[in-house]
Amino acid sequence: MAEDKKRIKLNMGKFLKIIPERLKRIKNSSDDDMKPLYSYKPNALAAAIHPKEQFVIVGNIEKLCSDTLLFTLLPDKEKGTSSLSPFQAGQYISVSVSSGKRTYSRPYSICSSPSEFADKYQIAVKRTDGGVVTGILHEEIKQNDKLTVSDPCGSFTYEPLRDAKTVIGCAGGVGITPFISMIRAVKDGMEDFSLTLLYGCKKPQDALFRDLLDKINDPRIKIVYVFEEGAEDNCEKGIINAELIKKYAPADKYSLFVCGPHNMYTHIEKEAEKLGIRRKYLREDARGQMIHPEKEPDFYPAENGDYAVTVISSSAKTELRCKSGETLLSAMERAGVTAPSRCRSGECGFCHSRLVSGVCYTPARADGRRAADKVYGYVHPCCAFPRSDIVIEIKA
């Protein structure tokens, strides 16, 4: 302690040595050119995990049922994607397709196993009425075609610190895809939780991945089909509801994971409320394009049926019309303006744009903006509906 207390004496003359010391250091160091960024580990990892884009080749295309195709995407080594990026089960990629002069992109959950990330991703695409992109994918895209996809994103994933050890999955239709990846991840030892999957479909023929699901023999995974029409042995009849969840849920805590068509989320939210499930234990996948804003609790109607929209990008100014029930992003897409987008659900912020003038309605449920965005006039066009004429500046 005596030593510790002793005051040392310092010399102000050292001040004069600062510059000579610095010059010496500089003189003695190397004259090599700067090392490339990827030679630093965090930067190399960032490039491998979050590349700006990934180039893929379409491998096998398999028909899962009458209206759904399973695409296998392989790394396009020639174009520089030597290995695909890792992902967490439940994440999605945004797939870009071109048709004529237009480029579209849509998010699709990855359904392959995260353990095989380097070699392949699989996505299931259901053909929807009037869906431009699903139309292109079903009609035009063939094996060996080249596509560009985003890095994996999204937060519909299992987090051990946050989620319960048991997950009750509620899947509807093609919403089964992220769960397929989770099931594979559990089997491959990539994830550690128990999953009871309630898989709701209209009729037995609509259920996807049955080959895989029916063969599962793992104590941590249980599949329960819930068919609205047409009964099968050991299946539930009707739709997924509180009663059914309760029947299969453990006595103690569990997390409820939901992925399905739009109306399913609203329905399950109500059922979860009946069961008194805490918010932290209810996790929903990104819902995708909002098609029925009028069903939102805070909806308010527009005065006009459509509005004039001026889109400013770095290279052009485009005038277009946007219907009051249509998102700005869809209207831009219709008019051939390629605006950035990924989740199309309001949460990723990829479409972030400046509202130069005008008023938009953003349903609170899909409003993933930051507090300051609202104050300074920024919007997410993927879930903004015009309520006046609009001038918007996109980041492209």
Place this chain on the structure above:
Amino acid sequence: MRYDHDIIVVGAGNGGLAAACRAAGAGYDVAVLEKHNLAGGVASSFVRGRFEFEASLHELCDVGSEDDPGDVRKLFTELDSDARFINEKNLFRAIVTGRDGYDVTLSAGRENFRKSLLKVCPGCEKSLDRLASMLDRTSEALAYNDSKKGKPNKLVMMFKYGKFLISASHSLDDVLRSLGFNSRERSILETYWSYLGVPADELNAFHYFEMLKGYIRHGAGIPLLKSYGLSLSLCDSLLRRGGSIRYNCEVTEFIFDSQKKVIGVRAGGDEYYAKHVISNVIPHNVFGMSGKNNVPEKDRRLLNARKFGMSFICIYLGLDKSAEELGIKDYTVFISHRKTSRLQYDDEENMGFYVVNCLNLAVSEASPEGTCSLFITVPVTNGKLMRGVKPENYYKFKQRIAEKYVDDLCSVLGIDIRENIEEISVATPVTFARYFGSPDGTAYGYRLSGWDGLMARMLSKGTELDIEGLTFCGGHASSGDGFGVSYRSGVEAADEVISKLGGKNDG
């Protein structure tokens, strides 16, 4: 396409935005090119569920109140930003575990600071007096130096301001020792070392004192709309002043003329020419985009001699109960299992040092009612923590690290938040490398140690990285890291450029 502007600013980080606002305010045609789709760099936030998380900048030193504005508040007013701040009066709580450890809470304000320190270190009164006199002396010396326009009389400096010369040329730890503080007292006083990124035995004392003075005088200033609100307020001001920002626009090359003067940049297939380029991008990256022949050899040697500053692991937690319900009492807690800043710095692997913030305790509306957000900041000083991390185990790594720190903070603070985590997100040096593009994901630019400390950089200003047509600003520039400091460096860079271009542009 070819574009022409008076001034191009590369990077919309804190320094870049401040520089752009300042130059646009002086009547210049300014364009900011930003590689990301958001402005702000480190001053950003992100949303998960019903939580908005502060990405990294949660408070600024030297903001002050409206009646007694500090440097940073004045700067925001000058830049015509309408950002609002809240002042926090407690500086921090610092806990060092184990035998001879401590658990202290220090307050802002000269008197309160003194009182709070004496309460836990009753024997250090005399040393504290000496410290106070040293802090005053350095302020006077700076004022004198300014009055002489940076060319002070050497004899006056030596006889009148010897204390300044000492603090300017020695490490923090040495100076505190010379003032008579024992190791425990030093450890407490040195707690803020992580904000400058080097342990006290390498950190320039003068530099630390400048920051400490700001904290003692004003406490911390916390942006009401998160740091992202600061960024947007500057964007707003910039646009009002006639400037522009182009996003998703990554500069890939600096263009030089035959005299080795920077005349523009290339980005996304376009060329942007300007009378002057201000770079908020770290010199390492700029040199990497310039071609070896275009940049001076001495500057390349300087960069090769430098080390990078810290990066971070940040764990963001959205909790589904209020801070009060969870028993979280402090806005900032520094937690350490090591006793000196040197050990805290070196032992990154074993939780040498980390910071826990609960923003709600300063800004109650930081998250929805009945919830709170908590974030853990871990300095990454040597990369040992990241050993063995590969693309295939990266997500597992993040989960493991989050678990480890959450467990530790619960046991140190005697709380249990594990049942209340509603949202979680983890950022690592990989995340920072991704968004900033800086080598090693550094958020602090270059390491401010010894020969490359603040004083050495200040004394060398004007003789280094003095490339025609190019000026640097940001945390990697001569005044070092720190949020307020980065804004200030942007304003200074702009002023330098404005005077080169002939002053205010009224035409």
